[in-house]
Structure formats: structure tokens, C-alpha cells
Amino acid sequence: MRRLQKPLTGSTTWIEGDGTISVRKLWNGRADLEELELTTPAGHLQGLAVRFYHPEPHQWHLYWANSRDGIVNQPPAVGAFQDGRREFYDQETYNGKIILLREIFSDITPDSYHFEQAFSDDRGQTWETNWIADITRVSPEPVAESMTAEDRSHDFDFNIGHWNVDVKRFTNPLSGDSKWTDWKGTARIAPVWHGRANFAEFEIDGPSGHLEGLGLRLYNSETKQWTITWANGRENVFGVPIVGESRTAAAISSTWKTSAAASGGRQIFVRYNLSMITPGSAY
Structure with a gap:
């Protein structure tokens, strides 16, 4: 090079x-x-x-x-x-x-x-x-995933692996409609850069069909914050990133601003919380 x-x-x-x-x-x-x-x-x-x-x-x-x-x-x-x-x-x-x-x-x-x-x-x-x-090319297989980086954040270490996912979604957010729908699926979270980052693949099924999602989680060691950038399988486009940080050992919280079309194209604020974290589950 x-x-x-x-x-x-x-x-x-x-x-x-x-x-x-x-x-x-x-x-x-x-x-x-x-x-x-x-x-x-x-x-x-x-x-x-x-x-x-x-x-x-x-x-x-x-x-x-x-x-x-x-x-x-x-x-x-x-x-x-x-x-x-x-x-x-x-x-x-x-x-x-x-x-x-x-x-x-x-x-x-x-x-x-x-x-x-x-x-x-x-x-x-x-x-x-x-x-x-x-x-x-030296091998047809990707390099084995690892968590060996000593300077990484450990916030998402618990999340690495394969998961079953139960999701509740509002049918029409910000419309006054209080109807929820149930979705079920799987998630795979794998490390990147020896654990300095990770990505998450989701597949869930519900009343309106099949959804695929991809989240890329990157850590800034200077600000001590994570950015989470999301794409879905319909549009194949990364949106505006979530920015947040871990506040306790059992919760990761973030607030972000996005121009997503979920609210008719309006600018909205979204809060993302990950809590009740155990070695085998999270909310």
C-alpha cells in the first residue's frame, strides 16, 4: 500500500x-x-x-x-x-x-x-x-472475531452473541393510535476491530411482514460516547446516528435527533434505552 x-x-x-x-x-x-x-x-x-x-x-x-x-x-x-x-x-x-x-x-x-x-x-x-x-486473498473465510483490544469499552460486551428477540411496536407512532403489535425474531451481535466496535443484525416477523435491520455501534474513546447507525433491509441506507453513553452497569441510555420519515418527515427526538441487563437477557 x-x-x-x-x-x-x-x-x-x-x-x-x-x-x-x-x-x-x-x-x-x-x-x-x-x-x-x-x-x-x-x-x-x-x-x-x-x-x-x-x-x-x-x-x-x-x-x-x-x-x-x-x-x-x-x-x-x-x-x-x-x-x-x-x-x-x-x-x-x-x-x-x-x-x-x-x-x-x-x-x-x-x-x-x-x-x-x-x-x-x-x-x-x-x-x-x-x-x-x-x-x-490469503483465505476465503473472514478473520475470526475477537475481543482482544485492551483499550476498548466494555459497555456492549454482554451483548455479543446470538439472541431471540421479542418486540412490541406502535402501529402508527405519533399519530395518537395506541395500538401495539407483537414481533418475534433473532439477532446476531458480533465484534469489530477486536471489540472496539460491533454490529448487530436483526430479523423479525410480525403482522405486516418480515423486517431486517443492521446496526453499527462505534465508540469514541475521547468523548466516551457511542454512535449507533441504523439501516433497514427495505431502504439499505444508513440514517442519522444515535449518540449516547452508558450511565450505569445495567443500563445504556442515549438521546438523538433524526430526520426519519416515521413522523411524516418532521424532525423528532428519539430516546433509546437498554436496561435490565443480565448475561442472558436485556430490555
């Missing part, structure tokens, strides 16, 4: 390093989670990408996060396969300036591919490549 030290500054100094990538399927292949571990002379980098497939336009949406700030980048990079290549494009803020980002996956074989990332600060007229990598 080669990485340009100071992109968009005229720099020609590159940093070289080695790393590993591990990819796990989610939702039976309709999404996946990629973990990156990279070591260079400039330090150690942990990153992850969650990629959702949208069958109607035949496109993928890619969300990126790193372990330093525990935040999922919004909006996602969007791209598709064409002529043996996959190109993603995104708009981001870099050093206080709006830029375009391009990612290209090329020379794809069953066991290897080439990756390049580039920035443009002139609306795509010119591109400066700042990340080059050649990736070779």
Missing part, C-alpha cells in the same frame, strides 16, 4: 505500509462489512466500510468509518461495476474545502484486485491519486 502524505498540496512524498482486509457478508450477501488494519511509519489505522446493494439502479452505497472518531461518513460513496471495474464517487470536506472523492477497484480476479483513491478540488476536471493498494 502507498499513501500520499499530504493530498492536494503539491506533495510528492508517499508513505508505504502493509495491512490486512477482512470482509463479512451481511443480509445473505445484499450487504457486506469490510475491516481494514493498516500499519505505516505514520502510525496504525483501523477502518471499516459497510456496503449496501441497491438492485433497482444496480448500484452499491459505501459508508466509511475509522476507529479514531467512531463516526460513519455521510453521504455514502455511490458506484457500480462496469467493464470489470467498480467506481465509487463521493463529495466530502477535506481541510475545510468541499472536494470530490473517487475510488476505483480494477484488475479484479477471484484472488486479487487493485485499488486507487483520488481527490479532485476542481469539480472533477482533474484528479490526484493519493492511495494505491494491491490486495491478495
Whole structure:
């Protein structure tokens, strides 16, 4: 791997390093989670990408996060396969300036591919490549999940594993309707970055059908807070994250603001509480 030290500054100094990538399927292949571990002379980098497939336009949406700030980048990079290549494009803020980002996956074989990332600060007229990598498969299986990170938060350690889920949902929230419906299903929670983060897959069934959900929980060690970013299997899009923290050993509480359409498109506040925590159950 080669990485340009100071992109968009005229720099020609590159940093070289080695790393590993591990990819796990989610939702039976309709999404996946990629973990990156990279070591260079400039330090150690942990990153992850969650990629959702949208069958109607035949496109993928890619969300990126790193372990330093525990935040999922919004909006996602969007791209598709064409002529043996996959190109993603995104708009981001870099050093206080709006830029375009391009990612290209090329020379794809069953066991290897080439990756390049580039920035443009002139609306795509010119591109400066700042990340080059050649990736070779070492195993068809993802790296084994572990909880070995010494500097991780232990708030969600109890939650790792497979669970049966009983859910009660309001039929029409914020409408005055007090009718509840019962849903049942399963959940799988697995560690990421050796326990510094985790993801949760849910499948539940109820009166109106089958629901699939995916939650990515990232920890910011400086603020001592978690962000929980949620997507459902119908839309395949990450929403506005929940932000919160553990207040007691038996409860995790958070308050967040979202623009979800559950209330007719209005801005609302949502409170999320996880309590009555035991080794085998939670409320």
C-alpha cells in the first residue's frame, strides 16, 4: 500500500505500509462489512466500510468509518461495476474545502484486485491519486472475531452473541393510535476491530411482514460516547446516528435527533434505552 502524505498540496512524498482486509457478508450477501488494519511509519489505522446493494439502479452505497472518531461518513460513496471495474464517487470536506472523492477497484480476479483513491478540488476536471493498494486473498473465510483490544469499552460486551428477540411496536407512532403489535425474531451481535466496535443484525416477523435491520455501534474513546447507525433491509441506507453513553452497569441510555420519515418527515427526538441487563437477557 502507498499513501500520499499530504493530498492536494503539491506533495510528492508517499508513505508505504502493509495491512490486512477482512470482509463479512451481511443480509445473505445484499450487504457486506469490510475491516481494514493498516500499519505505516505514520502510525496504525483501523477502518471499516459497510456496503449496501441497491438492485433497482444496480448500484452499491459505501459508508466509511475509522476507529479514531467512531463516526460513519455521510453521504455514502455511490458506484457500480462496469467493464470489470467498480467506481465509487463521493463529495466530502477535506481541510475545510468541499472536494470530490473517487475510488476505483480494477484488475479484479477471484484472488486479487487493485485499488486507487483520488481527490479532485476542481469539480472533477482533474484528479490526484493519493492511495494505491494491491490486495491478495490469503483465505476465503473472514478473520475470526475477537475481543482482544485492551483499550476498548466494555459497555456492549454482554451483548455479543446470538439472541431471540421479542418486540412490541406502535402501529402508527405519533399519530395518537395506541395500538401495539407483537414481533418475534433473532439477532446476531458480533465484534469489530477486536471489540472496539460491533454490529448487530436483526430479523423479525410480525403482522405486516418480515423486517431486517443492521446496526453499527462505534465508540469514541475521547468523548466516551457511542454512535449507533441504523439501516433497514427495505431502504439499505444508513440514517442519522444515535449518540449516547452508558450511565450505569445495567443500563445504556442515549438521546438523538433524526430526520426519519416515521413522523411524516418532521424532525423528532428519539430516546433509546437498554436496561435490565443480565448475561442472558436485556430490555
